[in-house]
Amino acid sequence: MRLRNKPWAKDLINENLDLIAIQPENMQGKWQARFEKEQPIFIEVGSGKGRFITELAKQNPQNNYIAMEVQEGAIALVLKKQVELKLPNLQLLLANGKDLSELFAEDEVTGVYLNFSDPWPKTRHVKRRLTYKSFLKQYQYILKDDGYLQFKTDNQGLFEYSLISMNNYGMKFDDISLDLHNDEDLNANNIETEYEEKFSKKGFRINYLKAQFKN
Template sequence: MRLRNKPWAKDMINDNLDLISVQPENMQGKWQDRFEKKQPLYLELGSGKGAFITELAKRNPQNNYIAMEVQEGAIALILKKQVENKLPNLQLLLANGSNLSDLFAENEIKGLYLNFSDPWPKTRHVKRRLTYKSFLEQYKYVLEDDGNIEFKTDNQGLFEYSLVSMNNFGMKFDELSLDLHNDEALNENNIQTEYEEKFSKKGFRINYLKASF
């Protein structure tokens, strides 16, 4: 979902370059330098307005996190939260995730979050789905050998496609739920995104998986 333009976004970004990276092409293998401490590094690809990643960083100070967004308006809203919170273990990244190997070094990321990605339902757009095999290849490259992907969506078609795509890629499913919010064990520590909260209240089931290579 594309957000409206935020006239104040550019100025806020330019005033807080210690919290956000807008020229990440030469950062492969150097992301830990942007944090106070070197800790396991996790990436959310497509962070929306940032409710999930901000709360995740608050709850887990022992890890470092990167919120990545391609929309300037969205990343500016996350930055607004971060300017207030100044979480030492959270950095923001304004970039397109179409080629993560240009942004991160091999084995640099401990874990990856894909939350409510665009389902791209038309067959001709299948290569744009973030669980298409070309994206999985990139995730495997940037993730540590024991790293994993956590994926949530309310779109049943995308979830079914993702299960098949990951299985064909040889991935292992560590956790799986077709109704996360009614799965007592898996939902106990679940952090909802803005989109997740909105649509679960309307009765949409939330699908969830955790997978590794």
């Protein structure tokens, strides 16, 4: 979903370049240098307003996190939170998810989070889905051998497509749930996105999976 233009976004970004990378093509293999400590790196591709990734970083100081957004207005909302929080293990990235293998080095990342990605329901747009095989290839490249992909969506069609796409790619599934919020074990540590909270309250079931690439 495209956000309205934020006239203040560009100034906020330019004033906080220690918290956000806007020339990420220079960062491949060097992301640890942007953090206070060298720790496992996790990326959320499409961070929206940032509730999930900021809470994840607060709860897990032993890891480093990168909030990634292609929309300037969206990443500016995350940046607004981070300017206040100043979490030492959170960095922001203004870039397109289709360029991951150019932005990160091979085996540089431990985990990738995809939360409520655009379903791109039309067949002619299938290659834009973040679980299409070309995206999976990039996740495989940047993830460590024991790294994982975690995916949540309320869109049943996208979830079914993603299961098939990942299975055809040869991935192995650690966890799958067709109703995350009613799964006591998997939901115990679940952090809701803004979108997730809104639509689960309307009765939408949340689909969830965690998967790895076979070595």
